[in-house]
Amino acid sequence: MSEKIKILIVEDEMIIAANISLQLNELGYEVTGIVPRGEEALMHIKSETPDILLLDINLKGSLDGIETALEMQKTHDIPVIYLTANADEAHFNRAKETHPYAFVAKPFKKLDLQRAIELTVSQVGFKNENNSNSKTKEDEAFILNDCIFVRHLNSMVKVNIKDILYIEAERNYCRIFTSNKEYLLVMTLKEMDKKLPSKPFLRVHRSYIINISQITEIATTHIVIGRKAIPISKPLKKELLKRLQTI
The missing domain is CATH 3.40.50.2300 (Response regulator)
Incomplete structure (x- = not known):
């Protein structure tokens, strides 16, 4: 039960x-x-x-x-x-x-x-969540050190880590945004956060993981990546500034 x-x-x-x-x-x-x-x-x-x-x-x-x-x-x-x-x-x-x-x-x-x-x-x-859903998630994405293979239509497509702008939660799914495409995965943002390599990525909000190297602006309450304003809390902003010093 x-x-x-x-x-x-x-x-x-x-x-x-x-x-x-x-x-x-x-x-x-x-x-x-x-x-x-x-x-x-x-x-x-x-x-x-x-x-x-x-x-x-x-x-x-x-x-x-x-x-x-x-x-x-x-x-x-x-x-x-x-x-x-x-x-x-x-x-x-x-x-x-x-x-x-x-x-x-x-x-x-x-x-x-x-x-x-x-x-x-x-x-x-x-x-x-049922077991069949978990199996689908395994089929949806393979996350390696420098790239992610995601299911797109009937094939697996390679997305380079460096090309990812940010990842946004969408209920039980998450959406990967690059400069010219987006991919929907059957995977929660929390699961994605656990699997992603930690170096370029940081979860800055319950709904967003960002690629630190893609930031174009840091404001008081948000950051900007690819014209997208993404909210960030004060504690996570401090963590972000620390991480930027190590890049």
């Missing part, structure tokens, strides 16, 4: 939080905790990492839900589902920067919550 999906509820209205917890238990998920503040959520994640973060946008305290997600993403790659009673444009645009997997508008029905979680689980894969 596969393990239950673990969900942390971050909601400052405790009656709503308790009701969500009850619904999640009925749906077969495991609730790792209910916390009312973003700061408490970050502490909880350090001790017991959930599979999904169910996060109210309008939290009281020093961190709202979006700020909590941004802080979490500096150290963890946990899918976020936002709960919100305020779906205005400003909140939505801020929330998009954290790449959430779903929004659930309050007041919501049990089915709304269930569908949002099921969509997230299907996108991420978690512990329920």
Whole structure:
């Protein structure tokens, strides 16, 4: 039997939080905790990492839900589902920067919550990936020291490491970008990060791995590669600057 999906509820209205917890238990998920503040959520994640973060946008305290997600993403790659009673444009645009997997508008029905979680689980894969999918991933790419062979149409195509600009996560897939082509792989970004040679590559965001040698600009909150602005956090920016000194 596969393990239950673990969900942390971050909601400052405790009656709503308790009701969500009850619904999640009925749906077969495991609730790792209910916390009312973003700061408490970050502490909880350090001790017991959930599979999904169910996060109210309008939290009281020093961190709202979006700020909590941004802080979490500096150290963890946990899918976020936002709960919100305020779906205005400003909140939505801020929330998009954290790449959430779903929004659930309050007041919501049990089915709304269930569908949002099921969509997230299907996108991420978690512990329920079947063996045939793993086999496909082996067939999709062979990663060597200086090149990657990727499946393109009905053949395996050689992509030189030095020609890769960046790699972007796309649900359970990742997309390799070169200056003139892109390739879609059935492989998560996390798996790709483990297999890639470490010298030219650095994961600078939950959704991006970059080729350091292809950087054309380093700004305060992002870097530019091939006209693409890629977000980067302060800790990873420090790591990037260290790595640039060794090239």
